[in-house]
Amino acid sequence: MKNVLIFLISTSVGYLHQESVLRSSTGRVQSGEQTIRISASTFEFTPSEITVKKGIPVVLELISQDRHHGFKLVEFDLRADIQPGATEKVRFIPDKTGTFTFFCDVFCGGGHEDMSGILKVIE
Amino acid sequence: MNDLMNRRDLLKLAGMGVAVFVSGTTVRAGGAAQIKNESFYFVQLSDTHWGFNGPNINPDSQGTLKKAVAAVNGLDEQPDFVVFTGDLTQTTDDRKIRRDRMAEFRDIVSQLKVKTVRFMPGEHDASLDRGEAYQEFFGDLHYTFDHNGVHFIVLDNVSDPMAAVGDKQLQWLKADLQQMKKEARIVLLTHRPLFDLAPDWDWATRDGDAVIDALMQHPNVTVLYGHIHQEHHHMTGHIAHHAAKSLMWALPEPGSVPKKAQIPWNASEPYKGLGFREVEAQVASARYNIKELPVSRG
Numbered sequence: 001m002k003n004v005l006i007f008l009i010s011t012s013v014g015y016l017h018q019e020s021v022l023r024s025s026t027g028r029v030q031s032g033e034q035t036i037r038i039s040a041s042t043f044e045f046t047p048s049e050i051t052v053k054k055g056i057p058v059v060l061e062l063i064s065q066d067r068h069h070g071f072k073l074v075e076f077d078l079r080a081d082i083q084p085g086a087t088e089k090v091r092f093i094p095d096k097t098g099t100f101t102f103f104c105d106v107f108c109g110g111g112h113e114d115m116s117g118i119l120k121v122i123e
Numbered sequence: 124m125n126d127l128m129n130r131r132d133l134l135k136l137a138g139m140g141v142a143v144f145v146s147g148t149t150v151r152a153g154g155a156a157q158i159k160n161e162s163f164y165f166v167q168l169s170d171t172h173w174g175f176n177g178p179n180i181n182p183d184s185q186g187t188l189k190k191a192v193a194a195v196n197g198l199d200e201q202p203d204f205v206v207f208t209g210d211l212t213q214t215t216d217d218r219k220i221r222r223d224r225m226a227e228f229r230d231i232v233s234q235l236k237v238k239t240v241r242f243m244p245g246e247h248d249a250s251l252d253r254g255e256a257y258q259e260f261f262g263d264l265h266y267t268f269d270h271n272g273v274h275f276i277v278l279d280n281v282s283d284p285m286a287a288v289g290d291k292q293l294q295w296l297k298a299d300l301q302q303m304k305k306e307a308r309i310v311l312l313t314h315r316p317l318f319d320l321a322p323d324w325d326w327a328t329r330d331g332d333a334v335i336d337a338l339m340q341h342p343n344v345t346v347l348y349g350h351i352h353q354e355h356h357h358m359t360g361h362i363a364h365h366a367a368k369s370l371m372w373a374l375p376e377p378g379s380v381p382k383k384a385q386i387p388w389n390a391s392e393p394y395k396g397l398g399f400r401e402v403e404a405q406v407a408s409a410r411y412n413i414k415e416l417p418v419s420r421g
Binding site: 068070072074101103105106107108109110112113114116 | 213214215216246247250251281284285286322323324325329382383384
């Protein structure tokens with residue numbers, strides 16, 4: 001619940017000034033893109049569960065709150081390094097529905113192997 | 124394990140004064156001197172995670188490694204050497220605690236009767252400081268050694284926190300392999316799987332394919348590793364990969380549960396899923412007989 005709340009706040013605050021075309025369960029779609037901000041910190045992603053619509057381009061804005069983390073989503077061949085102080089943008093088109101796991105692939109400490117999240121792609 | 128048992132029976136006979144003749148041709152480990160072609164055995168221990176504290180996972184976290192050391196010391200025939208395939212200690216952000224754990228681990232394993240002990244790092248030992256503390260206590264992150272006609276390569280796929288071997292080490296590996304005869308008996312020891320066993324569980328090496336490609340030119344290569352806390356066997360072409368159990372906690376089979384998690388301690392079956400292994404190297408046939416052993420027979 002905490003993660004959902006943080007996510008809703010971050011997505012709302014970040015894009016209130018932009019025109020909303022469509023609201024999904026994860027926020028808003030602007031200019032034909034679904035933009036989602038994901039914060040990484042030891043040892044979790046916030047939000048840890050995101051939902052996007054199939055066929056609509058997605059922009060993930062990845063930030064780190066503390067140290068070097070990674071972001072990997074095998075099914076969509078995505079990976080990125082997330083460094084503190086920078087925003088890493090990852091773009092992709094979710095072309096299949098389902099539930100997929102993304103995870104940190106840069107060892108970041110004792111809870112590293114638990115640092116993962118869920119991407120849901122819906123029609 | 125019949126071959127190992129037969130060999131041990133022969134050794135027992137030898138100990139009783141019965142003449143034993145070990146036949147065999149000679150082989151080279153690499154380009155070096157000819158070595159007698161005798162089988163030998165060594166012990167692999169892995170993922171001891173010294174410093175871990177989780178009563179629901181292993182209430183004997185302070186005793187399991189010591190029991191394993193005692194179990195190895197109690198083997199009827201002592202191995203030629205012992206190898207630890209990484210995650211000697213549980214990771215910590217604290218530099219002093221990291222070193223304290225390594226010192227304690229080193230003290231405990233110094234109780235092994237066998238004095239030839241080979242180490243390599245796991246990500247818990249080396250990923251947060253790129254192997255700085257590890258090297259202070261245990262030496263090089265990657266190296267080779269030869270034993271009775273087998274060439275052992277210790278490969279580091281953990282000191283880079285991105286789980287990569289890296290170009291520099293890859294070139295070192297290729298140069299080493301280039302010196303070896305094609306038919307050389309090679310055992311590669313490493314921590315993470317070199318193939319994509321379960322990348323979403325962190326069970327892979329980013330540039331593992333390049334390592335396997337480099338090894339493919341040699342027909343007699345076997346890989347022993349740890350990291351996944353369970354026995355596992357896999358082939359990539361002609362190369363066999365064998366994962367060892369942990370001495371701290373067990374993990375589920377890859378893909379068997381939605382989210383990887385430590386298997387809780389089962390009081391009715393203590394130490395279940397934990398253990399170590401004997402590996403008998405049959406040099407002439409380049410076969411490796413593996414026997415899994417429990418932490419304690421008691």
